[in-house]
Amino acid sequence: MRRLQSRLGLVLLVAAFGASAYWVFTRSQPLIHPRPVTIYFAHWQIERGPPDGINAAITRYEELNPRVHVVQLQIPGASIYPQWMRSNLTGGTGADLMEWGAWLPGQKDIPARYFAPLTAELAKPNPYNVGTSQEKIPWQDTFHDKLLAPKRDSPDPGQIYAVNISECTLRLFCNVDLMKKILGEVVVPQNFDDLRKILARVKEYSRETGSPIAGLAGSRDTTRAVAETVFTAPLIGVNQRLDDGGTLYLYNRQMLAAYLGGRWSFSEPAVTAGLQLVREATNSMKPGFIQLRRDDAMIEFLRGQALFFFYGTWDATSLRRLASFKIQPMKLMPATPDDPEVGKYVVGLGGEGIGETAVSMYLNKASRHPAEALDFLKFLTSVPGNQLFTDASLWLPAVNGVVVPEEIRNFRDYQEGLSFGQAPYDMIGTEVSMGWDRNFYHLIGENGSAEKFAAAMDADMPAAILMDLKAELRATLVLVKPQDPIIVGWSRLSGERSKIRRAESEAAQTMSEGLALQMKLALETTKGM
Amino acid sequence: MYPARNIFLLLLVGPLLAARAAAPVDLERAAEALVNSRPQDVLRQLRRDSGSRSERLIWAAGRMGAQPATDGNLREAETVLTELAQGQDQIAAQAAYLRARIYQLHLNEPDFARAAELYEALAQRQPQSHWAQLGLVKLGMLKLYMLPDSTDLKADRLAPAEAVLSRISEPLLRRDLDLQIGQAGIVLHQPQARFLPHLIAADRVSGITGTAREDLIVQIGVLSERAGDWVRAREYFERYLAEYPTNVRAFTIREKLAAANRRLAKGGGA
Numbered sequence: 001m002r003r004l005q006s007r008l009g010l011v012l013l014v015a016a017f018g019a020s021a022y023w024v025f026t027r028s029q030p031l032i033h034p035r036p037v038t039i040y041f042a043h044w045q046i047e048r049g050p051p052d053g054i055n056a057a058i059t060r061y062e063e064l065n066p067r068v069h070v071v072q073l074q075i076p077g078a079s080i081y082p083q084w085m086r087s088n089l090t091g092g093t094g095a096d097l098m099e100w101g102a103w104l105p106g107q108k109d110i111p112a113r114y115f116a117p118l119t120a121e122l123a124k125p126n127p128y129n130v131g132t133s134q135e136k137i138p139w140q141d142t143f144h145d146k147l148l149a150p151k152r153d154s155p156d157p158g159q160i161y162a163v164n165i166s167e168c169t170l171r172l173f174c175n176v177d178l179m180k181k182i183l184g185e186v187v188v189p190q191n192f193d194d195l196r197k198i199l200a201r202v203k204e205y206s207r208e209t210g211s212p213i214a215g216l217a218g219s220r221d222t223t224r225a226v227a228e229t230v231f232t233a234p235l236i237g238v239n240q241r242l243d244d245g246g247t248l249y250l251y252n253r254q255m256l257a258a259y260l261g262g263r264w265s266f267s268e269p270a271v272t273a274g275l276q277l278v279r280e281a282t283n284s285m286k287p288g289f290i291q292l293r294r295d296d297a298m299i300e301f302l303r304g305q306a307l308f309f310f311y312g313t314w315d316a317t318s319l320r321r322l323a324s325f326k327i328q329p330m331k332l333m334p335a336t337p338d339d340p341e342v343g344k345y346v347v348g349l350g351g352e353g354i355g356e357t358a359v360s361m362y363l364n365k366a367s368r369h370p371a372e373a374l375d376f377l378k379f380l381t382s383v384p385g386n387q388l389f390t391d392a393s394l395w396l397p398a399v400n401g402v403v404v405p406e407e408i409r410n411f412r413d414y415q416e417g418l419s420f421g422q423a424p425y426d427m428i429g430t431e432v433s434m435g436w437d438r439n440f441y442h443l444i445g446e447n448g449s450a451e452k453f454a455a456a457m458d459a460d461m462p463a464a465i466l467m468d469l470k471a472e473l474r475a476t477l478v479l480v481k482p483q484d485p486i487i488v489g490w491s492r493l494s495g496e497r498s499k500i501r502r503a504e505s506e507a508a509q510t511m512s513e514g515l516a517l518q519m520k521l522a523l524e525t526t527k528g529m
Numbered sequence: 530m531y532p533a534r535n536i537f538l539l540l541l542v543g544p545l546l547a548a549r550a551a552a553p554v555d556l557e558r559a560a561e562a563l564v565n566s567r568p569q570d571v572l573r574q575l576r577r578d579s580g581s582r583s584e585r586l587i588w589a590a591g592r593m594g595a596q597p598a599t600d601g602n603l604r605e606a607e608t609v610l611t612e613l614a615q616g617q618d619q620i621a622a623q624a625a626y627l628r629a630r631i632y633q634l635h636l637n638e639p640d641f642a643r644a645a646e647l648y649e650a651l652a653q654r655q656p657q658s659h660w661a662q663l664g665l666v667k668l669g670m671l672k673l674y675m676l677p678d679s680t681d682l683k684a685d686r687l688a689p690a691e692a693v694l695s696r697i698s699e700p701l702l703r704r705d706l707d708l709q710i711g712q713a714g715i716v717l718h719q720p721q722a723r724f725l726p727h728l729i730a731a732d733r734v735s736g737i738t739g740t741a742r743e744d745l746i747v748q749i750g751v752l753s754e755r756a757g758d759w760v761r762a763r764e765y766f767e768r769y770l771a772e773y774p775t776n777v778r779a780f781t782i783r784e785k786l787a788a789a790n791r792r793l794a795k796g797g798g799a
Contacts, residue, residue, distance in 0.1 A: 119738060145775060151740040160739055245715040246751030247744045248778045351780050365566060419777045477634075482566060484630050485594035489563025491623065492556065492587060501564070503701055503736070510666055510705045511741055513634075517674040518716050 035069040039373045040095035044077030045359060049317035053393025057385045061376055068372050082107050089114045094364045096373035101360065102153035105430050108471065112479035115362040117159040121374060128382030133401040142399050145357050155479045156512050163381050164357035165389060167396040169411060170225055173309045173319055175301065176326040182307065186328065192230060192277065192335040199284040202307050216281065217306035218289025219297035226310050227278045233334035234273040234345035238264055239420040250420055252429060253515065256469045257522040259461060266454035273342040275443060275450035277335060282444050290440060313411045317394045331415055351417025357398040429468025435460045473519040476512055483509040559587045568594035577609060582620045585609050589627065593635055603635050622658035625651040629664060641675045652696065662699045669693035669706045673713040686717045687724060704734035725752050743773060754785060763789040
């Protein structure tokens with residue numbers, strides 16, 4: 001009997017261990033949820049600042065909404081986030097709210113497939129703005145730029161799929177101590193030629209003193225930002241020439257179609273002049289920079305081995321918290337019509353616009369709690385919610401009415417001038433983008449030149465552009481086709497709302513279909529290229 | 530003993546089976562599934578060959594939207610739609626419209642000519658039905674891009690679609706085709722005087738949203754400026770700045786507005 005009892009004890013112990021192990025390995029969640037609803041908020045902004053800002057907003061939101069728990073998922077960007085996002089969305093385990101960006105390679109189809117449009121909600125005031133300056137204003141109009149990027153990046157020109165929680169711009173972060181050491185004073189470049197002179201002086205200083213100091217901290221990521229900024233000044237005239245529709249704005253599909261139609265090339269003088277500016281800027285980076293990433297460039301700058309670090313204001317908080325020297329953000333000014341090298345191609349001073357709101361958050365179509373997820377998004381982008389985010393992150397707010405902290409106020413000192421939005425000659429599609437990276441070595445270094453790079457790009461572009469245009473067409477059709485059953489659904493439901501939604505869906509589908517037909521026409525007319 | 534138990538089981542289960550067989554289909558739930566992009570749920574709820582005409586229409590729409598979107602599955606939907614299209618009611622019109630959509634958009638290899646025939650047949654049979662009118666919008670677009678009446682590049686590429694436009698009476702659908710004709714005029718390099726009136730007509734009807742609206746206002750202003758119509762250019766530049774004062778294009782528009790005002794002050798109004 002005693003033997004049996006001791007065995008029973010052992011069996012119970014093993015069973016208890018087995019049950020515990022099962023629980024630990026299969027259910028990593030508490031047994032009791034004090035809040036019945038949990039929503040997941042996934043993003044890649046793991047720099048210093050945003051996680052603190054989002055946490056501050058979550059804490060307040062949970063105080064206001066005792067039923068809801070918000071979990072912030074911080075997923076490293078660049079290589080991990082896109083795969084993580086796609087695999088979870090495909091498997092039906094995507095977070096309720098997810099960040100997405102149009103530039104993520106190979107991810108253009110994501111919004112159309114997996115995210116829900118927010119257009120109807122955006123037309124109504126945000127309830128969390130009651131008692132603020134934004135009360136009674138439609139949610140969409142409370143954003144500083146009225147959601148420029150979500151509108152531009154929407155797969156469907158009539159719909160808006162995202163809201164932004166911050167605002168970013170690109171700035172030249174200057175090591176003030178080092179600049180004084182090299183130049184004897186702080187010189188703020190007023191145009192590209194001023195910068196050219198500063199970079200030349202840094203090179204001289206480095207040679208004279210034997211200290212390995214670069215003008216610009218270098219990496220593949222930051223080079224993209226530098227290129228996009230300096231490249232465009234001589235291209236404004238090209239953009240104006242291509243703007244048949246008079247929109248003062250060129251979309252990717254228009255650039256692709258115009259190239260296929262033989263209306264611009266990398267070898268034409270104005271485009272090559274833009275490439276020359278990219279070459280000048282990147283020649284001030286240390287050799288081998290193209291193998292390095294953003295963090296390497298940041299470390300180079302923080303170690304005092306580069307005078308400038310050029311990247312987004314999203315890195316400003318990290319730089320401030322980590323640097324042992326004074327940092328002054330400056331504008332990377334474009335080349336002007338009096339530029340000694342490329343001035344004859346510059347038709348006017350380029351502008352930055354008013355800065356774009358950024359960090360676009362999307363609502364997962366398959367969210368188990370769409371109402372709560374949307375509600376949290378409203379709080380985060382309300383005046384009080386965005387104020388909490390801004391104060392704790394020191395990132396610019398996306399929403400009007402939020403007080404901008406003194407430390408970051410000059411980020412909003414934007415350069416006014418001509419602009420064609422992105423006019424993204426280098427980023428017009430995944431294949432073109434890869435071609436740019438693949439051929440970049442033709443542009444830089446002693447053996448590189450703008451002409452060599454342009455020739456290499458023009459050799460690769462027809463095939464790459466055809467592939468990108470086909471991909472763009474596929475992404476548009478992914479959106480257009482499912483609208484037919486959706487329209488049938490709205491037509492079979494009663495009520496005024498269904499009637500309105502049906503009409504909106506029909507209009508949006510027709511617009512997207514028109515774009516698809518235009519792309520198809522461009523492909524048909526360039527068959528055999 | 531055993532027969533008694535079987536009878537007891539039958540009494541227990543029978544009503545349940547009967548209730549399931551006779552359970553009315555919740556059409557609203559099925560339509561909700563369609564609008565929520567869950568066509569597979571529709572296929573679970575409804576059957577292809579039974580039920581009302583509404584049920585079968587929703588089933589066919591679910592079949593069109595569900596994966597895998599093979600031509601076989603689409604032909605199955607088409608069979609049901611062809612049968613439904615025989616009537617004279619709204620369901621018949623909607624079924625005929627969806628049938629044309631299969632040929633235009635959903636088949637692996639679209640058949641634009643067949644789609645155009647089906648849109649035309651529907652418009653002949655039930656011209657005032659919403660679905661026939663919507664079909665005319667799609668027919669107009671096919672004529673603009675895929676089925677031009679002439680292959681001559683110098684021919685008027687907008688005229689065939691304009692002929693279709695004249696048959697559309699619903700304002701919102703007229704607006705949509707006006708916008709498409711306007712945009713096609715730009716892409717097809719037609720004379721501005723031919724397509725600008727369509728853009729203006731589209732703008733006069735409200736309801737265009739997102740970037741499409743913003744682009745349209747800029748477009749009309751800039752194209753009017755190019756045509757020397759300074760009054761209209763000023764009107765649209767002012768509208769743009771009132772609605773989008775902080776947009777990236779605002780600087781250029783402000784410069785253009787100043788230029789338009791200067792021209793008008795000199796008496797250069799069109």
